[in-house]
Each structure stands twice: as structure tokens, then as C-alpha cells.
Amino acid sequence: SCGICVEKCPFDAIEIINLPNELDEEPVHRYGDNAFSLYGLPTPEPGKVTGILGPNGIGKSTAVHALAGEMTPNLGEFEGEADWESVLDRYRGTELQNYLQKLIDGEVEVARKPQYVDQIPNQFDGEVRQLLERTDERGELDYLVDELSIRPVMDQPIDSVSGGELQRVALAATLARDVDFYFLDEITPYLDISQRMTAARLIREMADDGDRSMLVVEHDLAILDLLADTLHVTYGEPGAYGVVTDPKSVRNGINEYLSGYLDNENMRIRPEEITFEEHAPRAATKGQPLVEYPDMHKSYGEGEFSLDVEGGTIYESEVLGVVGPNGIGKSTLAKMFTGALEPDEGELDTQLDIAYKPQYIEIDQPMRVDAFLSSITDQFGSSYWNTEIAQPLQLEGIMEQNLDDLSGGERQRVAIAACLSEDADLYLLDEPSAHLDVEQRVQATSAIRRYTENHDATAMVIDHDIYMIDLLSDRLMVFDGEPAEHGTARPPQEMRAGMNDFLADLDITFRRDERTGRPRINKPGSQKDREQKRNGEYYYSD
Numbered sequence: 144s145c146g147i148c149v150e151k152c153p154f155d156a157i158e159i160i161n162l163p164n165e166l167d168e169e170p171v172h173r174y175g176d177n178a179f180s181l182y183g184l185p186t187p188e189p190g191k192v193t194g195i196l197g198p199n200g201i202g203k204s205t206a207v208h209a210l211a212g213e214m215t216p217n218l219g220e221f222e223g224e225a226d227w228e229s230v231l232d233r234y235r236g237t238e239l240q241n242y243l244q245k246l247i248d249g250e251v252e253v254a255r256k257p258q259y260v261d262q263i264p265n266q267f268d269g270e271v272r273q274l275l276e277r278t279d280e281r282g283e284l285d286y287l288v289d290e291l292s293i294r295p296v297m298d299q300p301i302d303s304v305s306g307g308e309l310q311r312v313a314l315a316a317t318l319a320r321d322v323d324f325y326f327l328d329e330i331t332p333y334l335d336i337s338q339r340m341t342a343a344r345l346i347r348e349m350a351d352d353g354d355r356s357m358l359v360v361e362h363d364l365a366i367l368d369l370l371a372d373t374l375h376v377t378y379g380e381p382g383a384y385g386v387v388t389d390p391k392s393v394r395n396g397i398n399e400y401l402s403g404y405l406d407n408e409n410m411r412i413r414p415e416e417i418t419f420e421e422h423a424p425r426a427a428t429k430g431q432p433l434v435e436y437p438d439m440h441k442s443y444g445e446g447e448f449s450l451d452v453e454g455g456t457i458y459e460s461e462v463l464g465v466v467g468p469n470g471i472g473k474s475t476l477a478k479m480f481t482g483a484l485e486p487d488e489g490e491l492d493t494q495l496d497i498a499y500k501p502q503y504i505e506i507d508q509p510m511r512v513d514a515f516l517s518s519i520t521d522q523f524g525s526s527y528w529n530t531e532i533a534q535p536l537q538l539e540g541i542m543e544q545n546l547d548d549l550s551g552g553e554r555q556r557v558a559i560a561a562c563l564s565e566d567a568d569l570y571l572l573d574e575p576s577a578h579l580d581v582e583q584r585v586q587a588t589s590a591i592r593r594y595t596e597n598h599d600a601t602a603m604v605i606d607h608d609i610y611m612i613d614l615l616s617d618r619l620m621v622f623d624g625e626p627a628e629h630g631t632a633r634p635p636q637e638m639r640a641g642m643n644d645f646l647a648d649l650d651i652t653f654r655r656d657e658r659t660g661r662p663r664i665n666k667p668g669s670q671k672d673r674e675q676k677r678n679g680e681y682y683y684s685d
């Protein structure tokens with residue numbers, strides 16, 4: 144096992160060199176004999192946004208506990224007392240030295256945004272306003288509340304707000320604090336692209352104007368690229384050991400990550416590279432129409448949100464990406480397809496067999512993962528099912544756990560597996576990227592792609608991660624309108640036209656990395672940005 148696959152390598156045709164092996168040197172910290180070991184530490188720097196790119200369970204929180212001074216690293220020795228002077232000796236002459244000195248002098252305070260914002264309501268009773276007011280140490284809370292559009296939910300109880308609202312409340316609560324070092328464990332789950340860009344801009348401002356150290360773990364590569372100044376890649380074997388690389392430039396770090404090979408470390412972290420096409424995919428030969436749906440209208444009531452759907456066709460064996468801001472009616476349309484909601488006008492052929500993975504996954508049964516999945520498909524445990532579903536979704540290690548004990552990312556992988564395990568005409572996945580780390584997104588993307596190709600299956604995938612949408616989709620369905628008031632679902636279109644409509648609405652253009660062709664967000668107002676807008680090339684070039 145190389146730490147990427149669960150058990151047997153699905154790529155064993157490929158010769159893998161230099162798979163991460165536990166290093167020879169001593170770790171920074173080891174929790175005990177045969178327990179998790181951490182090698183290397185990220186380097187927070189005042190006035191900089193430092194990114195961390197890598198899987199969950201690799202030691203990021205462990206590193207932050209250390210950098211916050213909440214835990215003294217033992218350098219792999221658990222005889223005697225761990226002490227900071229030895230750690231400082233180890234890092235003398237490195238970029239970390241200044242930071243560690245400050246830490247030893249008791250000059251470091253940390254604010255932390257937790258990864259799983261869904262758990263905040265379990266820890267905090269009361270209204271949004273009460274939670275936020277306790278954090279207003281810099282007198283900037285009003286500004287943050289406005290920028291993050293939290294005002295409308297200020298007087299709502301915490302347990303009544305949506306995932307996207309909770310994420311923005313948690314961001315505001317962290318950024319409102321007055322400390323030296325901010326640790327943000329994922330900023331994008333449940334946020335749409337313009338909310339992600341706002342969050343990124345606010346974090347940037349803290350570094351630029353406040354000269355603060357911002358450490359950000361992020362799995363949306365387009366946002367990470369836009370936001371960070373330097374990048375540490377982490378690799379290893381989640382749960383066993385993790386290595387934090389020296390800082391790389393963000394561009395090189397992401398390029399190396401996507402290529403599957405870390406240059407300085409001489410380390411292959413994935414057998415295959417991930418590639419992007421600069422030109423829009425040619426219209427694939429279409430299969431038979433799977434469903435032709437008419438113009439439809441749905442309103443939740445007088446003065447409530449309403450959705451207009453422009454009729455269109457979904458073809459057999461295509462993957463249809465679905466994009467648009469939050470609160471624009473994407474889940475509403477998904478529920479109309481599943482039959483859970485009836486349109487007020489227009490009629491939908493509900494003969495279709497639909498497998499649906501909802502956005503917010505509630506599987507709180509005291510049932511084991513293996514029992515749950517085998518109740519869905521009699522293919523469970525077959526070699527085909529293991530190769531196509533269990534391995535890429537890393538289910539092996541969690542089969543014996545109960546559904547209600549799973550973490551957000553584990554729950555997401557089980558829910559994707561459950562959806563793909565059903566026998567259906569149309570697989571409808573609402574935000575499958577939420578809570579997955581980058582490697583899991585890559586694996587989940589190829590599992591969904593491979594599954595649809597091998598089974599001539601049709602999938603609709605709603606997501607905000609542009610890289611995932613690009614890698615998955617044959618065509619694109621774009622929503623626009625006024626969030627929470629009115630939305631319009633446009634008919635599915637070719638990728639180029641769809642991306643242009645979607646990004647023009649957001650006023651964002653992408654350029655291509657010269658070496659890899661990977662899409663990168665242009666700085667708003669830059670020469671490239673203006674030129675591409677003039678040419679109508681928001682994402683693909685001709």
C-alpha cells in the first residue's frame with residue numbers, strides 16, 4: 144500500500160518509484176511507539192498567507208498544536224521531558240527559527256477555524272450575534288459581517304443556519320480575533336465561488352494590512368492558488384506518518400502536486416498526473432436522449448424563492464456539470480428530478496430511476512458502513528465493486544465503523560459510494576467535493592467518471608470546485624438570477640459556452656499555467672483579465 148490506495152494498488156501495471164517510505168531522520172513529534180509521526184513543520188510568516196496542500200490525517204492539526212505552543216514536540220523521544228530549546232536547536236538557521244523564538248518567549252497567540260463547521264451548533268447554544276460578539280477583539284466585526292453577508296442571519300439561532308452560513312460565521316469569528324497567527328482549516332466547504340473569493344480576499348487583507356501570519360489548509364486548488372504566497376505540500380500515509388515539505392512557491396507546489404511528483408523531495412506521490420485541456424472538449428458524439436424536460440416553474444409560495452427552468456435535454460452516458468451561486472435553486476431542481484418536489488408549471492417525466500446524493504448528508508443510523516452498503520447493492524464485496532467503488536473512495540478502512548461515528552469526509556465518501564452503487568438511469572450528486580481532501584477529490588472524480596463511462600450511465604454533478612467540474616463534465620448547466628429570490632436554470636450547453644456564461648456572470652477569467660495548462664484565476668482588472676473579457680475567453684481559448 145502506498146498510502147494513496149487502500150489495499151491493492153489499482154495501478155499495478157505502472158512501475159512506481161520512490162513511494163513515500165517513512166523517513167530515516169527523526170520526526171518532529173511522535174505520539175508513541177508505532178503511533179503517528181510528523182516530519183517537518185510549516186513556516187508561518189508575518190504578512191504572508193502560507194498554504195498547506197495535502198490529505199487529511201497527515202498531521203496538520205498536530206503541527207498547529209505545536210506552532211500554537213499547546214504541545215511541545217518530542218523530536219521522536221519520549222524518554223524525559225520534551226523541551227522547546229531542543230526544537231529550536233533543530234531548526235536553527237531555517238526560516239522557522241524566528242517563529243520558534245517568538246513562541247518560546249511566549250509571544251504567540253493563535254486563532255483557529257475548525258474544519259468541520261457543522262459541529263459548531265453542538266458546542267454553542269444561542270444566536271449568531273452572541274457567538275460573534277465574543278470574538279470582536281479588533282473592532283472589525285461589522286466589516287466582516289457585511290463582507291461575508293452574515294447580517295440577515297445575525298439573530299437566528301446557530302442551529303438553524305445553513306452550512307454555507309455557518310462557514311461564513313466561523314470565518315468571521317476567527318478573523319475578528321486579535322492574534323499573531325491564524326489557522327484556517329479549510330475555508331471553502333459549502334461556499335459558492337464568489338463567497339470563496341470574498342473569504343480569500345479577507346484573509347489576504349489580514350496578511351497585507353495587518354502583517355499577520357495566516358496558515359490555510361485548502362483543497363480547492365483554484366482558490367488556494369489565488370490566496371497563498373507560499374505552499375507546503377504534505378504527503379505520507381494518513382494515520383501513520385506525515386511529511387511537511389519545505390515551502391514551495393504556490394505555482395510550483397500545485398504544479399508538482401498535480402504532476403504527482405515532488406521535485407525537491409524526489410518523491411512520487413501519485414502514479415499518474417492530472418491534466419487539464421486548454422481548449423473546450425469537442426462536442427462528444429451524443430447518446431440517445433435520456434430525458435427531455437419542458438420549461439418549468441416552481442415557487443415556495445407568495446414572496447418566497449421561485450425557480451424558472453428552461454427546458455432541455457440530458458443525453459445518455461454524459462456527465463452534466465451544474466454550476467451557479469448558492470441559493471439559486473440547484474437543489475430545488477434536483478428535488479424536482481427525484482420527484483420529491485412537484486413543479487407548479489410544466490410536467491416532468493418521473494419514470495426515471497434516480498440515485499440521489501443530497502448536499503447535506505444525514506445518515507445517523509447506528510448501522511455499520513458494510514451493512515449499509517450491502518443493503519444497497521448485491522455487488523457489495525465483488526472484485527468489480529471493490530475496484531470501481533471501494534478502492535477509489537477509500538472505504539476499506541472504515542467498513543466496520545458505524546455511520547453515526549464517521550467524520551464529514553468519511554460520510555461523504557460513503558454517500559457517494561451508496562449513490563453509485565444503486566442501479567439507476569441518472570446519478571445526481573449534490574456537492575460531492577464537500578469535506579474531501581484534494582487526493583480524495585481526485586479519486587472521487589475519476590471514480591464517478593469511470594463509473595459513468597463503464598456503465599453508459601448518466602450523471603448530474605452540482606459542485607463549486609472548478610477543477611472538479613472541469614475534470615468531470617461533458618456539458619454544463621448554468622443557473623443565474625438573484626440568490627434567495629429568483630433563479631433561472633439555463634439548458635445544458637457545451638463546456639465553452641457554459642463556462643463563459645457562468646464566469647461572465649461572476650466577472651472572473653482564468654488563464655492557463657504555461658507549463659501545465661492548469662487553469663488559474665486572473666487578478667481582477669489585470670491586463671490578461673481585461674483582454675480575455677474583450678475576447679469572450681473566460682476559461683477556454685480558441
Ligand code: ADP
Nearest residue numbers: 174179198199200201202203204205206382383
Ligand atoms: P490532520 O489535521 O492532517 O487531519 P492530525 O494532526 O489531526 O491530522 O492527526 C494526524 C494523526 O495523528 C491521526 O492519525 C491522529 O489519529 C493522530 N493523533 C492526533 N492526536 C493524537 C494524540 N493525542 N495521540 C495519538 N495520536 C494522535
Ligand code: ADP
Nearest residue numbers: 443447448468469470471472473474475476627
Ligand atoms: P441552491 O441549491 O442553488 O443553493 P436551493 O434550491 O437549495 O439553492 O434554494 C434556493 C432558495 O430557496 C434558497 O433561498 C432557499 O432558502 C429557498 N428554499 C429552499 N427550500 C425551501 C422551502 N422548502 N421553503 C421555502 N424556501 C426554500
Ligand code: MG
Nearest residue numbers: 473474502573
Ligand atoms: Mg444546494
